[in-house]
Amino acid sequence: MPGSEHNFHRKDEGVTVELLHLIRTEQDEMPEALRKVAEVILAAPAAAARSTIVDLAERSATSTATITRFCRALGFGGYAELRVALATETGRVAQQRWETDIGQEILPGDGLERVLGVVSGNDIRLIQETAAQLDLASVEKIASAIAQAGRVLLFGVSSSAAVASEMEYRLQRIRVPTWSRSDAHSALTDAALLGQGDVAIGISHSGRTREVIEVLAEAGSHGAVTVAVTSHPRSPLAEVAELVVTTASRGTTFRSDGFAAIHSQLLVLDVVYVSVAQRTYERTRDAFDLTARAVTGHRLPEGEK
Structure with missing residues (x-):
């Protein structure tokens, strides 16, 4: 260091x-x-x-x-x-x-009421901690870059891959050209094709996932804006990123720190997504209208079972 x-x-x-x-x-x-x-x-x-x-x-x-x-x-x-x-x-x-009777351990014999209390209490606490520490200046820069980007690449593995996929769906819905990858080779080839005006977002709770670090470094070497979403602000992933936003995570029984970070990661990226939508308001509104009409025929009328 x-x-x-x-x-x-x-x-x-x-x-x-x-x-x-x-x-x-x-x-x-x-x-x-x-x-x-x-x-x-x-x-x-x-x-x-x-x-x-x-x-x-x-x-x-x-x-x-x-x-x-x-x-x-x-x-x-x-x-x-x-x-x-x-x-x-x-x-x-x-x-x-004391007020909520929330602890960190879940025992095999615990009832669902206890399980619900521990899981929901932990998730609520982590979301609050993430919101408190979120660097809004970095969020502004990330949203601005995405709103103007020619291409956006999201990459994560394991549980972070699901978070990347969700962000891909949201951005595509408002006409931001976005791809998410969970395979390192595909992500690296995509990263090599990025350039000035593009954005690469790497998601890793630990910030030490080798593949994610390599993809972000590759994207940055071609001039793309690089973003790290991690729980560890001094991790290797954060070191190779131009912009860093951090998440809170604390595991409970049967849920590792990485699993517990999902809701925090989604919160951070959701704030970014809404900020992008604000910057592209007219385009976003038109996209919502078009996509809503496209799927109307696949929804059952009100009252029909």
Whole structure:
């Protein structure tokens, strides 16, 4: 990672960024000493909020100077500020869980009411976190590029491929020439044909899927605007992208972090899609009218079963 320990994503001005989510997404890119601090905090955030700087240094097998560097890397002036932020967030999370009885684990014997509560509560929370951290300036740039693009290429694998396909459908519906790919060879050949005025969007929760990184790098080498949709703002995918929008993700039992990121990814791309539609309002309205009439004959009349 280029630069010093102080180069981590810091608190955005005017935007509430969930502290524990920020630490979770940044820890893999941290130097080893800071990563030890992150691991201790994430393992027991409430306990960390009650700890002195000496206690936290001892529990993480580091030093007080390392704790101070960790705080500054996240945009805090010192450990006192970090403790207040941790206490505030852990208190809020505890209150929410008490009110909604939402936990992270689903046991084999749990009833569907419990399953529904855990799954829906987790998805709602992730959507809220994604909305809070979404870089609207980047969304504006992405939407503007897509609205004027000659071609748009979307690429993702596994669950991200389904998200890419959904965005393809939406953009095609408003006359944006768009293709989604889930096969690396097809995506790479398409990326090689992109150029100035085109857009390539790579979707990967981890930001470490080799094929997605390669496709975005290929598209960028030919002058296309490159966009990364990922939960990790300092991932290799983010490094090769011109524009980055981040998503929140936290797995539950039977649903990995990648699966849990789907709704957050859809939220980000839906905001982009609506912003594109705003910029192409007349074209979009005409497209909706034409496509609605085209499928009218395939819908049963009201009242008919």
